Amino acid sequence: MPEINRDPDADMVLSLVDLVRYPIADLESGKGAAFLKACQDQMEEHGWCNLDGFVRPEALEALAGESNALLPCAEVLTIKRNIYQGAIDPTLPKDDPRRKEYTHVATQLADDQLPGDTLIQRLYQSEILTDFVRRVQKKEVLHRCADEFQALNVVALHPGSWHAWHYDTTECTVTLLLQAAETGGEFAFLPNSRTAETEDREAVDRLLAGDMSHAKTFGRSAGTFTLFRGGYSLHGVTEVEGAIPRVTAIMTYDEQEGRVISDDINMRIYGDRVKKILADRAATSINA
Ligand SMILES: O=C(O)CCC(=O)C(=O)O
Numbered sequence: 398m399p400e401i402n403r404d405p406d407a408d409m410v411l412s413l414v415d416l417v418r419y420p421i422a423d424l425e426s427g428k429g430a431a432f433l434k435a436c437q438d439q440m441e442e443h444g445w446c447n448l449d450g451f452v453r454p455e456a457l458e459a460l461a462g463e464s465n466a467l468l469p470c471a472e473v474l475t476i477k478r479n480i481y482q483g484a485i486d487p488t489l490p491k492d493d494p495r496r497k498e499y500t501h502v503a504t505q506l507a508d509d510q511l512p513g514d515t516l517i518q519r520l521y522q523s524e525i526l527t528d529f530v531r532r533v534q535k536k537e538v539l540h541r542c543a544d545e546f547q548a549l550n551v552v553a554l555h556p557g558s559w560h561a562w563h564y565d566t567t568e569c570t571v572t573l574l575l576q577a578a579e580t581g582g583e584f585a586f587l588p589n590s591r592t593a594e595t596e597d598r599e600a601v602d603r604l605l606a607g608d609m610s611h612a613k614t615f616g617r618s619a620g621t622f623t624l625f626r627g628g629y630s631l632h633g634v635t636e637v638e639g640a641i642p643r644v645t646a647i648m649t650y651d652e653q654e655g656r657v658i659s660d661d662i663n664m665r666i667y668g669d670r671v672k673k674i675l676a677d678r679a680a681t682s683i684n685a
Pocket residue numbers: 552560565572584632633634645647
């Protein structure tokens with residue numbers, strides 16, 4: 398197996414991804430084109446695409462080691478939000494489940510805490526990877542999210558924690574599982590449970606009431622790359638069990654170039670650290 402090429406100009410896809418199984422660097426040729434078509438069909442038919450063993454074993458070890466080394470500096474966040482992540486719709490009846498806020502605890506590195514020379518940041522910044530995600534999602538254009546906090550995150554869920562049900566604030570999400578839970582910690586979701594206009598309320602209410610029978614879950618091992626439309630598919634992670642945390646990298650994309658997320662949502666997710674950054678910035682601009 399080749400060593401990881403850390404040359405600053407190298408595209409990390411070429412070094413980290415198992416290109417024999419997943420020929421994403423050449424999607425025009427016979428094998429690459431057939432692979433792309435299979436991913437597109439899977440995404441269209443089922444609303445997700447799961448690529449097991451996407452990163453090579455050496456790459457996974459390096460990526461997981463890097464994240465585990467950075468995570469002790471991360472904040473432990475208590476995130477309380479409704480499934481839409483925004484303000485609660487005041488027209489909803491008082492007992493409507495969509496008024497409900499869910500809380501989970503996560504140790505989370507925001508994009509600004511993942512230096513540009515880390516392998517995970519360089520993988521996310523790869524044009525080859527972005528283009529692959531765009532083509533699987535069949536988008537004319539797709540950009541990496543421009544938000545300084547949300548674009549790329551590394552999230553550790555410790556035993557006893559879950560990731561509460563939500564829709565992402567960007568349309569297309571990709572997760573790379575860096576360290577699997579011993580048991581539990583299953584990614585669960587309702588593929589395409591809403592569109593820009595409407596929502597499958599029956600399915601959403603069922604899941605919010607704790608009935609997982611219609612949710613899609615799959616056992617994923619570390620190194621799995623999962624594409625789905627996180628902005629339109631209600632999703633979360635079941636309680637992590639066992640002795641080790643479950644660690645995921647979350648990569649976000651949007652059709653809109655330069656897409657940033659509102660300060661309100663970022664403060665709700667990232668808490669005091671981001672509140673302080675934004676307050677200091679506002680104070681500096683007033684004094685300038
Ligand atoms: O960890 C996962 O598999 C999903 C995390 C997630 O949904 C998110 O961070 O928005």
